Amino acid sequence: MKIYGIKNCNTVKKALDWLKENQISYDFQDFTKVGVNEVTLKSWEKEVSWEALVNKKGTTWRSLSDDEKAAIKDEKTANSLMQAKTSVIKRPVIESPKGLIVGFDEKEYIEKLK
16 A cells, blocks of 8 residues: 655645554555655546646645646646646545545545555
8 A cells, every 4th residue: 555645734744644554555655755746646536536636725726826726627737746846746645455545534545444
């Protein structure tokens, strides 16, 4: 199982703590160190929409100009943004055997990870 995120993100910390408490092993990929490539984004978008991956509530999105926000209108433009500014991706993203999980939702973690 792979988890993608940013180590100092509070939601990622909460997810990693939950996994540790439940003795679930994982490999962690830090966006700030390794980024994310187009192939990975497209594989995620087979399970969830690009809209679910772009965190429009986060500070990175809010710091974009209105023109930059308006330019994000489809998978291609969203993927370009997510590769350029990985902190705009909702975190964590978990590739689990039972499907992709975006964000922290304990009920979904229990369902897909236990």
